[in-house]
Amino acid sequence: MTDAAAGAWRWSPRPPRGRWSRTPPNLVQVDPGYVDTEINNHSGYLTVAQGAAVLVRLATLGVVGPTGGFFSEDGPVPW
Helix, strand or coil: CCHHHHHHHHCCCCCCCHHHHHCCCCCEEECCCCECCHHHCCCCCECHHHHHHHHHHHHCCHHHCCCCEEEECCEECCC
């Protein structure tokens, strides 16, 4: 094994160990709404903070939060 390969092996991501190893992640998809950004020429009606609110709310729920859903600022969105 070359020195470069050995270095990459040492710094490769490893699965978590300890109490976090048995906690599956919550996977959700979030629609922030029509946010006022440069990409839409500032025509959105939500501020960046308002658009991020649903993402922050779902990200901070932890393991008790929903998983496998699609959410907007108003709650779950039917598929």
